[in-house]
Amino acid sequence: MPHTASASAPAPVSDRDLSVADFDFVLPPELIAQHPAPERSGSRLLDGSGPQPVDRAFRDFPALLQAGDLLVFNDTKVIKARLYGAKATGGAVEALVERVLPGPDCEVWAHLRASKSPKAGSLVRFGHGGGEAGGDGFDAEVLGRCGPDDGLFRLRLPSDPFALLDRFGHVPLPPYITHADSAEDERRYQTVFAAKPGAVAAPTASLHFDEAVLAELAARGVQRASVTLHVGAGTFQPVRVDKIAEHKMHSEWFEVPADTMAAIERTHTAGGRVIAVGTTTLRALESAALGGALQAGARETDIFITPGFSFRVVDALLTNFHLPKSTLLMLVSAFAGFEPVRALYAHAVAQGYRFFSYGDAMWLTRLSAPRVRD
Template sequence: MATTRAALTTQACLRARPQLQDLRVNHRLELSQFDYELPPELIAQTPAPERTGSRLLHLDAAGALHDRQFTHLPELLKPNDLLVFNDTRVIKARLRGHKESGGKVEALIESITQPRVALAHVRASKSPRPGSVLIMAEAFNVKVLGRQGELFELEFPERVLDLLDRYGSTPLPPYITHAAQPQDEERYQTVYAREPGAVAAPTAGLHFDTAMLARLAAQGIGESFVTLHVGAGTFQPVRVENLDEHIMHSEHYSVSAQTLQQIRATRAAGGRVIAVGTTSVRALESAAQHAGQDSSAEVSPIEGDTRLFITPGYRFQIIDALITNFHLPQSTLLMLISALAGMDPIRRAYAHAIQSRYRFFSYGDAMFIETPQP
């Protein structure tokens, strides 16, 4: 898709902010630096009874840790702060079926490239060949057009989204052991989701309900939206020890002109830009990188595909704080929050969370991370 002109320039939308020392100057980042031991029983298998019922670990700008409840979040925000949410909507991306020969097949849609064509991860005893047919849900046939790396290009007889809505199931993360249930269709979706295309939820947003959003608005906290369609690649492990060799998965994002204008107004009013979830961070920072290549003085929407890999030493251009869940060991998301807060503070926070029995991952508890003081 063509990328529009952008103007997220330092003069227009960004506020100068202190920068942390670039950690790559003195040493190479290695995968083992982002490992930790997590007791399996701390992996949340179901959401809290209420969306706002989770705990909240606050890592403040001085590096201190505070145990709170998510309902305390409004007390940590100030008028003129801006919350930036990812409004992507999780699609029913998992399909089960069989080959014409009878062998079982499971497909997880990664992205929809045309109305009737999608790229998918396909699990089968033997990889299907180009030209072969897969019978899905005993309801329709899918033709295998070919492969793009680890992904299979599949042609559907109707619009992909329509068939997924009728026959697909919610694609829960691999660490959730139960099959998707009706409750998951609601709770593995944010209350503000509106742009279909994700195969994994932007999980920090799962903690917000409509009452919380109304309370924040009444307090003078702004809200804005970006879209980043989260792919299954978010769960893929990093397979190289030297992080300079890692190839980041691609995800499609868009940042509207309205959001860019709200960021500029927030800066002018002295407020903070607070990303709700690492996916919002990637969308905003990808937009900032793209805008650095465009000297336009007008504020225009930004859209494209991003492979932005944020690790310690990265220079953040937009965000001042982050609301996020707890992330997998050795994951790119753990590296992102370590870039924001510092590696040692995140290690301390995670050790504290484990000792204090916080619940981890998609259905787990949350963190509020403020950028360190200079």
Template sequence: MSSPLTVADFDYALPPELIAQHPSPERGGSRLLHLDAQGRLHDRVFADLAGLLRPNDLLVFNDTRVIKARLTGHKASGGKVEVLIERIVEPDRALAHVRASKSPGPGTVLRLADCFDATVLGRAGALFDLRFPGDVLDLLQAHGATPLPPYITHAAGSEDDERYQTVYARAPGAVAAPTAGLHFDEAMLGRLEEAGIARAFVTLHVGAGTFKPVQVEKVSDHVMHAEWYTVPQATADAVARARAAGGRVIAVGTTSARALESAAAQASPLRATQGDTQLFITPGYRFQVLDGLITNFHLPQSTLLMMISALAGMEPIRRAYAHAVAERYRFFSYGDAMLIESPLPPASAAPASSTPPSPASPHSAASGPAAA
């Protein structure tokens, strides 16, 4: 009997200089590491993507919009506070992480952005229930800052307001970007459409818990954070059409993957679904919807690294990450991307070996398992 998975099974060494602090000059200017269905690695550029997909494939995007969720201020006592909105629960109420020298109790008034007061109503687990003097979204848009991840060391500026947001963002509510989508610009979306590759959307409001480290030794002991998701009927129908046409369903980002798989756990065949999800995908999980994934590179020991290891296999992901480090790929939110094909594609799909290399790319040299 195999030993239980531990967090250490998902560790890797990452030189700090490979953590991207700023986006590439152009949205589609990143590199793309392709892990194909045979476990082979190919160094490409993101512009190659349309040539690596097939007509009738379906890309599923997360259309959540990042809100300016970070606020600074002080208590009446003068003590500094930092507020990070986690979820808006009513137009004038939100659950938030609050950092202060002393935890604020119910009734405490927080002066935020030197402009307005928010009142602490109580606690909801680790979060604080805050009442605002008006519409939370309006106040955040006027006075908040884009909530960059903790591994990005500069304060959010105008570049981040634009680039830490997908071009198709629609539904406000995320406090972290679905970063695989940051590589797509309108030109790429147009090329994909011309190539006969369909697209559909889900919404999953990414929470700050996505950056929370796993603080247990055994993976099975970890309690996954909850996030709100919606899979509309139009997306369920698009999945069915792709399946009927022999196409693959490829999620753009782990958040889209989590939404689709959460909906599949609720209804088969897939249909419109919404609610909170705490789905924790680890090796051994049987994917119900996904045949592939476009994603960025993830933190060591993270739940997202566990998810992609479930899709591709632990050994192929270890090889891919070792290769990415050796080849100096850029990591995390503003970094480069991966295209991961499931090693078990549906029988109705064309063989993975029929996917042609991108002849225009100077980066298309393939590396097999032994070379990676």
């Protein structure tokens, strides 16, 4: 990114040409937002849709849209997925629940941090000592690892996992936010339309929307639809290979409802734009169209979108600023162009934009190549 290549260098066109170092950039630590803006829509918006960047306020966003456009949101709800506890030996354990499994077995998959990993069949006591709210906690049985090379553990909880997490858990703030979670985080690390619990990270581009902005969008004739993608902790995992084509993505569950698919088809038929609010929404929509036509339904995705990817659904993207060397920075570079995104990030750093989950937003349109049609 800004410091890795000269402006005159030709832009790589596919992931075969790119290494992780191509997506590095220097970010002053003070630009990493530790708290949200006082008001949801009070953040800044970098408009990267034209030949030159334009600095705007997020409240300007509705004016960039037109009647007949379709905004697609991710309606996932962040669960209080971080737990603190101890093994029977007294050793401290920190858990980050990655997924709550369906069914009556009260099983979850979780990342565990401990001086020594607990053994299968052992119990971990969560919810006592660590700032948890009320009660003496609960015992979780360690069932084993999810796979021989998997960093996740299977845990069985004594009752409904969502209820236990809501009572004893903590907001799973990203690793670059350094303060302990607070009542502010419980409210603001959640969208105003969050509906379906299951995410361990917020769909952060949606955090900028408040009721006033949503009302103005509706008044302008902008339509709304939703998908669900439960964001996993893998969204923060670094890419550990040099060539990005060798990277394997984590898997996440998503659903595209039939009415959302129908809304997208109507929008494109009428000449409107389908706008993904956030990279999680974009990943869900493009995953649902990998077979050609967009397919409604629920399934898993490990889609890895890098430069050279052929987009089938999304025309424009609202997104926050992403970590250096991250898969999400690779995704936005695929969508809007490697060199344009490089320049936009350099501009954002120079102009003091606030970065990452609680930071500012960026507005992008797809590269000039048309959407793939089958």
